[in-house]
Amino acid sequence: MKINKKSLLIITITVISIVLSLVFIFSKDLLAPTRILIKTLPQEATLKIGEKGYTSPATINLKPGKYKIEAVKDGYFASISEIDVIKNKDNNINISLKEIPSSYKERLSVWNTLTDEEKLSTRTLADQRAEKEKEDFLKTHPLVQHLPYKTLNIEIVNYSEDKYWVTLIYNQSSPIDKNSQYKNAKEDAISWIKSKNLDPSTLNLEWVYK
Amino acid sequence: MQEDFEQNNPEDLEDFTPDQPTDSGGSSLSDKGRNLKDKAKKTKDKAKSAGKKTGGKTAEKTGEKVAEKGAETAASGAVGAATGGVGGAAVKAASAVSDAAEKAGISKGKQILLGCIIALIPLVIFLTMAIGMYSYFSEGAEGTGTSQSPSSSLSAFIERAKYYAAHPQEYADKYPDIDPTDCAVFVGNVLKETIEPNLSSEYYQDMSTFLTNSPNWEIFNTESNTNNLQPGDILYKSVEDPYGHVAIYIGDGQVVDASLGNHLPQISPYWGRLDKGGRYNK
Numbered sequence: 001m002k003i004n005k006k007s008l009l010i011i012t013i014t015v016i017s018i019v020l021s022l023v024f025i026f027s028k029d030l031l032a033p034t035r036i037l038i039k040t041l042p043q044e045a046t047l048k049i050g051e052k053g054y055t056s057p058a059t060i061n062l063k064p065g066k067y068k069i070e071a072v073k074d075g076y077f078a079s080i081s082e083i084d085v086i087k088n089k090d091n092n093i094n095i096s097l098k099e100i101p102s103s104y105k106e107r108l109s110v111w112n113t114l115t116d117e118e119k120l121s122t123r124t125l126a127d128q129r130a131e132k133e134k135e136d137f138l139k140t141h142p143l144v145q146h147l148p149y150k151t152l153n154i155e156i157v158n159y160s161e162d163k164y165w166v167t168l169i170y171n172q173s174s175p176i177d178k179n180s181q182y183k184n185a186k187e188d189a190i191s192w193i194k195s196k197n198l199d200p201s202t203l204n205l206e207w208v209y210k
Numbered sequence: 211m212q213e214d215f216e217q218n219n220p221e222d223l224e225d226f227t228p229d230q231p232t233d234s235g236g237s238s239l240s241d242k243g244r245n246l247k248d249k250a251k252k253t254k255d256k257a258k259s260a261g262k263k264t265g266g267k268t269a270e271k272t273g274e275k276v277a278e279k280g281a282e283t284a285a286s287g288a289v290g291a292a293t294g295g296v297g298g299a300a301v302k303a304a305s306a307v308s309d310a311a312e313k314a315g316i317s318k319g320k321q322i323l324l325g326c327i328i329a330l331i332p333l334v335i336f337l338t339m340a341i342g343m344y345s346y347f348s349e350g351a352e353g354t355g356t357s358q359s360p361s362s363s364l365s366a367f368i369e370r371a372k373y374y375a376a377h378p379q380e381y382a383d384k385y386p387d388i389d390p391t392d393c394a395v396f397v398g399n400v401l402k403e404t405i406e407p408n409l410s411s412e413y414y415q416d417m418s419t420f421l422t423n424s425p426n427w428e429i430f431n432t433e434s435n436t437n438n439l440q441p442g443d444i445l446y447k448s449v450e451d452p453y454g455h456v457a458i459y460i461g462d463g464q465v466v467d468a469s470l471g472n473h474l475p476q477i478s479p480y481w482g483r484l485d486k487g488g489r490y491n492k
Contacts, residue, residue: 077453104451108416111452119415120389120470122453127393127470130447130455130483137481144479148462158463158480160436 033061036083036091038069045073045097056095070121071095074129077114078121143203146196153185154192163206170210182209364442364490367404371458371466371475374400378474389470393456396468396475397444400458405490416452417444421488432487436463436480445484457484 038047040056047054048070054060056071062085072078076097085091101107114122138145141159148157155167168185170178186207193200374381374396382390385399398414406426413420421427421444432438432445439445441461447454457467459480468475 100450102449104418104448108419108452111416119453123392123394123415124470126447126450126454127472130393130467131469131472133483134478134481137483138479144463147479148464158436160463160482165437 033063034085034087034089034091035059035061036085036093038093038095040071040073040095040097042073042076042097045071045076045095047071062091069093069095071097072121072125073097074125075100077110078118078125080115080117080121143193143196143198149192151188153181154189156189156192163204165206165208167208167210364405364492367400367490368442368458368460370404371400372460372477374475375466375477378476381475390474391468391470391472393468393470397456397458405492417446417456417488418448418451418486426490426492427488428491430487430489432482432485436482439480439487440489442490444488445480446486446488447484448486451486455484459487 037059038054038056040047043056045056047056047058049060049062049067064085064087066082066084068080068082070078070080076099079095079097081093081095083091083093098110101110111119143156143164144159147159148155150157153169153171155169156164157167158165166189168182168189170181174181176184189205190200193203378390381396381399385395388395388399390396394417395414397417398409398411402409406424409420418429422429427444432443436459439459439461441459443459444456445459445465446456455467455469457465457478457480459465460477463480464477465480466475466477
């Protein structure tokens with residue numbers, strides 16, 4: 001049988017097309033995302049995989065490969081685990097979080113079992129909590145961000161014991177009598193607070209005469 | 211030595227002398243001294259160009275700055291008198307050497323050069339001291355220059371914390387291998403740089419163990435009362451210790467803290483939620 005050049009070209013192109021189609025179909029199937037279920041004990045922990053965040057239990061689609069899962073929850077030490085997502089395999093993951101003991105000694109002993117990454121993650125969460133507390137404090141105590149305020153006759157330094165401590169200072173060398181000085185200082189303090197768009201009557205001011 | 215001609219030339223010295231009440235030879239220039247001054251004036255341009263050639267521009271500028279500083283100080287009295295004393299003594303010494311050289315038959319040009327060199331020696335010493343004092347006091351005014359040697363006092367600890375809060379990037383650059391937002395490591399580094407030079411880095415993430423075991427520190431309850439706090443107290447949250455937040459109280463209701471992943475060292479109002487403190491007792 002004699003095959004001419006034209007037929008040979010057609011056969012070659014057909015074979016190549018079939019091979020490429022098969023490679024495409026199989027590779028697509030191999031690299032297709034796999035659905036995995038991540039559970040934590042207790043639930044409702046914050047999960048972080050790459051840059052994305054989830055709340056447990058979470059069902060997510062991941063392409064085959066290795067991933068690092070960070071699980072954090074208030075009251076628990078952070079957990080960081082690595083998973084290898086493989087096609088057609090049970091990829092369900094259960095993460096058990098270690099509760100933070102109330103006693104310092106027990107807490108320290110668990111702390112020492114954590115990896116450096118878990119420690120860092122736990123401490124990051126604690127610092128975030130502190131930042132949140134700071135933020136809330138400033139929202140509920142708006143005068144604090146303007147402190148300390150000090151002049152010759154007034155000192156408003158800090159907020160403590162649920163009060164703003166306003167010290168009115170008497171100047172002995174001044175010809176103005178003590179009561180008038182205190183009165184003027186008080187008016188100055190109120191005026192300054194108002195200048196910060198705050199109503200002094202809504203603030204718990206503790207007047208200290210010095 | 212040539213570059214010093216400009217910064218120490220006798221013309222500049224005159225700016226120092228008018229207000230000087232006492233002096234061991236500088237209050238009135240001798241005739242020889244005046245001659246020397248004239249000669250020095252003539253050689254000024256030569257010296258200046260020579261100084262420039264030999265990299266004397268910087269020294270010249272430094273000399274001018276010191277001369278300006280010296281003039282201001284002289285107006286206030288004290289240092290001016292010392293300057294005049296040194297200047298007068300220098301000129302006297304120079305004129306004496308010049309005389310001796312003349313007798314020895316040394317040429318006029320060499321006499322001037324020799325006289326100037328002799329006149330410069332005490333002045334260079336004086337200016338070195340003045341520059342040293344100037345740099346010392348200017349550093350002292352800033353209070354927290356990193357070039358300062360670590361102090362053993364608690365105030366050094368507080369000032370260093372404040373300094374890093376004012377220059378957070380400097381802190382980050384100084385410790386490139388750590389996370390500069392790490393609160394505990396920040397406190398550990400400031401401690402180590404100042405009052406606890408032997409602090410082991412293993413304590414950085416367990417500050418309370420260090421504070422509890424160290425004889426230099428006492429643990430106390432803050433009870434959310436900033437009126438009870440003292441500058442230099444290290445504050446932390448007992449229920450989170452050793453992994454929780456830690457900050458340095460600097461007074462006036464303020465703390466310096468870094469926050470992991472949130473911010474570099476900065477001054478913040480104290481929010482009253484860190485219930486434990488460590489107080490330096492030395």
